[in-house]
Amino acid sequence: MAYSEKVIDHYSNPRNVGSFAKGEDNVGTGIVGAPECGDVMKLQLKINPANGVIEDAKFKTFGCGSAIASSSYVTELVKGKHIEEAMAIKNSAIVKELNLPPVKIHCSVLAEDAIKAAISDWKQHQEQGGEAAPAQKKADQA
Amino acid sequence: MVKLPIYMDNHATTPVDRRVLEAMLPYFTEKFGNAASRNHSFGWEAEEAVDRARGQIAGLINAKSKEIIFTSGATESDNLAVKGVLEFHKDKGNHIVTCVTEHKAILDSCRTLERNGKAVVTYLPVDKYGMVDPDGVRKAITDKTVLITIMYANNEIGTIHPIAQIGKIAKEKGVIFHCDAVQAVGKIPVDVERDNIDLLSMSGHKIYGPKGVGALYVRSKGPRVRLTPQMDGGGHERGMRSGTLNVTGIVGLGKACELAGAEMAEEGRRLLELRNKLQAGIFERLDEVYLNGHPTDRLPGNLNVSFAYVEGESLLMGISDIAVSSGSACTSATLEPSYVIRALGIDEELAHSSIRFGIGRFNTPEEVDFVTDRVSREVKRLREMSPLYEMAKEGIDLKSVNWKAE
Numbered sequence: 001m002a003y004s005e006k007v008i009d010h011y012s013n014p015r016n017v018g019s020f021a022k023g024e025d026n027v028g029t030g031i032v033g034a035p036e037c038g039d040v041m042k043l044q045l046k047i048n049p050a051n052g053v054i055e056d057a058k059f060k061t062f063g064c065g066s067a068i069a070s071s072s073y074v075t076e077l078v079k080g081k082h083i084e085e086a087m088a089i090k091n092s093a094i095v096k097e098l099n100l101p102p103v104k105i106h107c108s109v110l111a112e113d114a115i116k117a118a119i120s121d122w123k124q125h126q127e128q129g130g131e132a133a134p135a136q137k138k139a140d141q142a
Numbered sequence: 143m144v145k146l147p148i149y150m151d152n153h154a155t156t157p158v159d160r161r162v163l164e165a166m167l168p169y170f171t172e173k174f175g176n177a178a179s180r181n182h183s184f185g186w187e188a189e190e191a192v193d194r195a196r197g198q199i200a201g202l203i204n205a206k207s208k209e210i211i212f213t214s215g216a217t218e219s220d221n222l223a224v225k226g227v228l229e230f231h232k233d234k235g236n237h238i239v240t241c242v243t244e245h246k247a248i249l250d251s252c253r254t255l256e257r258n259g260k261a262v263v264t265y266l267p268v269d270k271y272g273m274v275d276p277d278g279v280r281k282a283i284t285d286k287t288v289l290i291t292i293m294y295a296n297n298e299i300g301t302i303h304p305i306a307q308i309g310k311i312a313k314e315k316g317v318i319f320h321c322d323a324v325q326a327v328g329k330i331p332v333d334v335e336r337d338n339i340d341l342l343s344m345s346g347h348k349i350y351g352p353k354g355v356g357a358l359y360v361r362s363k364g365p366r367v368r369l370t371p372q373m374d375g376g377g378h379e380r381g382m383r384s385g386t387l388n389v390t391g392i393v394g395l396g397k398a399c400e401l402a403g404a405e406m407a408e409e410g411r412r413l414l415e416l417r418n419k420l421q422a423g424i425f426e427r428l429d430e431v432y433l434n435g436h437p438t439d440r441l442p443g444n445l446n447v448s449f450a451y452v453e454g455e456s457l458l459m460g461i462s463d464i465a466v467s468s469g470s471a472c473t474s475a476t477l478e479p480s481y482v483i484r485a486l487g488i489d490e491e492l493a494h495s496s497i498r499f500g501i502g503r504f505n506t507p508e509e510v511d512f513v514t515d516r517v518s519r520e521v522k523r524l525r526e527m528s529p530l531y532e533m534a535k536e537g538i539d540l541k542s543v544n545w546k547a548e
Contacts, residue, residue, distance in 0.1 A: 011456070033545070035494075038470060038471050042532075064453055065456050
């Protein structure tokens with residue numbers, strides 16, 4: 001299978017790889033997928049509580065090149081967006097940007113889910129007024 | 143400097159050896175006769191070449207020339223053996239004993255027979271090394287069993303089954319024993335007499351011969367094995383496989399067998415050295431690497447390892463100037479991870495992380511060094527990107543996590 005240039009670019013030079021420091025304020029974490037399915041994405045969004053704007057994003061992904069590229073692209077896509085805008089991002093936008101073939105559409109779905117999971121995690125903490133919990137708890141709740 | 147890309151996927155296919163090509167060439171042009179033409183020199187010449195090839199092949203597996211039936215490849219040989227034996231012996235029984243890690247040509251032939259109500263099949267499990275238990279074979283045999291079919295060595299994990307023991311059991315019980323020996327022939331000593339094999343499938347392109355040609359060994363005495371042909375036509379190959387013989391391909395298969403036999407001992411040692419070097423290098427540079435398959439009873443050129451926390455296809459993508467293959471779902475047409483790796487009972491995640499290195503005749507120590515370095519660096523890079531590696535390093539037991547799967 002040949003990969004699109006954009007997938008190769010994101011895979012070779014992934015944007016915003018990493019994790020925020022433990023206990024950093026205003027970070028929502030979404031972990032989606034499962035190791036036995038061959039895909040796990042962790043997306044973290046730093047969101048300004050005053051205006052609901054995503055100020056920074058980081059990801060780590062276990063998965064194929066298209067899964068890595070989808071999550072890398074998503075970190076670029078959501079930065080600077082309001083959470084409502086980010087919630088409206090559809091996987092089809094990721095498919096289009098990265099030119100994903102049909103067998104890789106699930107990677108884009110996972111990336112869309114990761115955005116939603118991270119934002120809902122952030123919202124939950126805002127309501128509780130607490131700090132972000134360790135990552136693995138998030139997966140438990142999901 | 144090594145020349146890129148590096149081919150290290152020799153279980154999938156191999157290049158035709160120059161010496162094999164040289165032997166084949168005249169049979170495309172000047173010596174183009176039909177081996178079945180009995181009354182002119184063109185036919186005689188072709189027939190002679192085919193007979194010579196039969197001898198070369200038989201010599202490699204300690205068979206007699208007339209016991210070699212030419213086919214289009216091992217898939218056809220497997221189909222002919224399984225379906226042909228079941229059909230011929232339908233009045234005697236309908237039970238097949240095989241194992242879960244067989245090649246699809248065997249498993250799907252069995253499933254077709256099951257679906258059509260022509261066979262009942264026992265799929266034996268394998269142990270954590272991918273080895274079938276001969277005692278399991280013995281226990282699975284019933285008075286309806288007409289065929290045991292177990293591969294010599296596995297194409298993914300390289301594990302060599304205890305074939306001689308299984309052959310002995312088959313002989314004792316009077317059941318026909320078929321062995322798919324595609325990966326073993328020419329690589330390790332295969333002897334149909336010592337191993338009590340009644341039917342044996344082999345292929346040209348796995349042993350530096352051409353694609354599109356294979357053979358089925360059919361025992362002629364003690365017992366004489368009978369099977370129903372699966373292709374109707376001119377009654378070639380003692381009536382077992384009709385169709386004009388692929389003379390060029392057959393010449394190539396013959397030459398490939400001759401070379402493999404002559405060079406096996408030395409080449410086997412060389413491959414084993416390269417394999418051990420690759421294995422040691424990878425295990426030295428990386429933690430959490432797991433060997434798939436048997437540590438010692440395995441093909442000399444095979445190394446199959448799982449790089450925990452790294453998905454196989456993404457690794458292949460990162461080492462795109464090296465041709466290897468993965469058991470990852472993403473690399474298969476079915477989107478399922480390798481059934482062979484899963485049969486070992488290891489974590490599903492590790493099946494997605496498996497990589498098969500197939501070292502062959504034309505690989506060099508320099509290439510092994512290059513591959514070791516390239517793979518290790520890419521695994522490290524991908525682990526830095528892997529949430530699973532991060533969690534594991536934090537001491538989180540990944541199995542305790544309630545994953546939200548798609």
